[in-house]
Amino acid sequence: MNCNPNRYRRRVLAALAAAAAAPFGALGQGLSKRPLRIVVPFTPGSGPDIVARLFAPKLQARWDLPIFVENRPGASGTIGTEIVVKSPPDGHTLMVGPASIVTAPHLYPNISYDVVKDLSAVTGVGSTSLALVVHKSVPAGTAQEFIAWVKSQPGKLNYGSPGNGTHHHLCMELLKLYAGLDIVHVPYKGSAPAENDLIAGTIAAMFLPVHVALPKIKAGQIKVLGESLKERHPLFPDIPSLHEQGVTGYDVDLWLGVWAPPGLPPELLARSNADVRAIVAEPDMREQLAKQGLVPNTGTPEQFARLVKDDFEKWGKVIRDAHIKAD
Numbered sequence: 546m547n548c549n550p551n552r553y554r555r556r557v558l559a560a561l562a563a564a565a566a567a568p569f570g571a572l573g574q575g576l577s578k579r580p581l582r583i584v585v586p587f588t589p590g591s592g593p594d595i596v597a598r599l600f601a602p603k604l605q606a607r608w609d610l611p612i613f614v615e616n617r618p619g620a621s622g623t624i625g626t627e628i629v630v631k632s633p634p635d636g637h638t639l640m641v642g643p644a645s646i647v648t649a650p651h652l653y654p655n656i657s658y659d660v661v662k663d664l665s666a667v668t669g670v671g672s673t674s675l676a677l678v679v680h681k682s683v684p685a686g687t688a689q690e691f692i693a694w695v696k697s698q699p700g701k702l703n704y705g706s707p708g709n710g711t712h713h714h715l716c717m718e719l720l721k722l723y724a725g726l727d728i729v730h731v732p733y734k735g736s737a738p739a740e741n742d743l744i745a746g747t748i749a750a751m752f753l754p755v756h757v758a759l760p761k762i763k764a765g766q767i768k769v770l771g772e773s774l775k776e777r778h779p780l781f782p783d784i785p786s787l788h789e790q791g792v793t794g795y796d797v798d799l800w801l802g803v804w805a806p807p808g809l810p811p812e813l814l815a816r817s818n819a820d821v822r823a824i825v826a827e828p829d830m831r832e833q834l835a836k837q838g839l840v841p842n843t844g845t846p847e848q849f850a851r852l853v854k855d856d857f858e859k860w861g862k863v864i865r866d867a868h869i870k871a872d
Contacts, residue, residue: 580611584640586625588618592837596670596801597641599833603824621649621710621871623656630658634665634808639817641670644800645712647857651864652710652871661857665809666850667817670801670825671839674774675716675752676759676784678767683749688771688790691750692724699727705739705748708732709872713739715860716752716773716797718867723792732872743767754799755781756838773797779840798856800842802849818846 583601585594597614605612617625622645632638650660658664677688685691695702706714709732721728731748733739736757742748744766755778761767771787772778775796787795803821805814822843824830831841863869 578610579637580613581608581637581639582613582615584625584629584638585614585616586618586622586628586640586642586646587616589616591618593641593643593801595837596834596839599830600641600821600824603827603830604820607820607824620653622646623649623653626660626664627656627658629804629806630663632806634806634810634813636805636809636813636817638806639667640664640804642802642804644798644802644856645710646802646804647853648710648712648715648860648864650857651861652869661850661854663807664853665805665807665814666846666853667803667805667814668821668846669842669844669849669852670803670821671834671837672774672801672842673799673838673840674755674772674778674781674786675712675797675799676755676762676772677716677720677750677770677787678743678753678758678762679750679770680743680746680748681765681768682746683768685770686768688785688787688792691770692726692792695726695728696724700729702750703729703731703748704750705731705733705742706751707736707739708734710864710869712797712799713752714869715863717750718869719797719863720787720792720795722863722866723795754838755784756836773799778838780835780838798842800852801839802853814846 583597585597587593594614594616601612601614617628622642626640626642626646629638629640647660650656679685679691685694704717714730714732720726739751743751744761755772758769762769769784771790772781772784773795774786775788777784777786805817825841825843834841
C-alpha cells in the first residue's frame with residue numbers, strides 16, 4: 546500500500562496538537578494495563594540507564610501504567626535495539642539510548658535492522674559534548690597549538706579511547722580528518738584505564754565527555770583544549786569549541802534520545818512525544834540531566850528523526866574513511 550508522506554505528516558501534527566491538549570492519563574486509558582517497559586541497550590548505571598530510571602516514575606504517574614526499565618546490553622547497543630525493533634508498536638515499549646545507536650550499525654554491518662527506518666523516533670532528550678583533553682605536559686594550550694604539535698611529530702604520538710567505534714574514538718578520527726593529523730589510536734577496554742594512562746602520560750590525548758573530564762581538569766591532572774559542540778556548551782561556557790578555534794565546521798553532539806518500535810500509531814507517537822518533552826521541562830528533571838552534562842534538547846518526532854539520519858550518514862563516512870572496525 547502506498548503511503549502519502551504529506552498526509553502522514555498532517556496526521557502526526559494533528560495528533561501532536563491533540564496530545565498537547567489531552568489530560569495526562571489519556572494515553573494510559575487507551576492502552577491495556579499491562580506494564581510498559583523502557584529498554585536500555587546498555588548496562589545499569591550507564592548514562593542512558595540513569596535517565597531512563599528518572600523518566601520511569603514520572604511516566605508512570607502520567608500514564609497510570611506500571612513501568613519498568615529493562616537493561617539489554619551488548620554489541621554496542623545493537624542487542625537491545627533489535628529487541629525494540631521487533632516489539633509490537635502498541636505503546637508498551639520505549640527505548641532510551643545515546644548517539645552511539647546510530648554508529649553501531651556501521652560497526653556491525655550484519656545486524657538485521659535499519660536504524661533510520663526501523664524505529665519510531667520519539668524525541669531527543671538532551672545534548673552534551675566531549676572535551677579534547679591532554680596530559681598536563683603537552684606543550685599546547687589551544688586546539689590549534691595541539692594540531693601544530695601533532696603535525697610536528699607525525700605517527701609518533703598516541704591518543705586513547707574506551708574502545709574502537711566509541712564516540713571518544715570517532716571524535717579524534719573526525720579531528721584527524723579535518724586537520725590532516727597522524728596520531729596513533731590506542732583502544733582500551735573501558736574509559737577508566739584510558740583516563741588513568743592519560744593522567745600518567747602514557748598517552749598524550751583523548752576525548753572525554755565534558756562532565757567526566759571536568760573534575761580532573763579542576764584538579765590539574767589534565768588540560769582541556771576545547772569541546773566538540775559547534776557552539777559552547779551552556780553548562781561549560783568557559784571551554785571554547787573546536788569550531789571557534791579554527792577547526793571550522795567541527796560539531797559533535799553526544800545526544801540522548803527516545804525511540805519506540807516501528808509503525809507506532811500517530812496518536813501514540815504524539816502522546817509519547819508530548820509527555821517526554823513535558824517531563825524534560827520539569828525543573829527537577831533539568832537539574833538531574835545537568836548532573837549528566839546534558840542540556841534539554843527536545844523537539845518533534847520529525848526533528849529527532851532528521852538528527853538520527855544526519856548523524857547516521859556523518860559517522861558512516863568517518864568510519865569508512867578511517868577504516869574503523871568493531872573490537
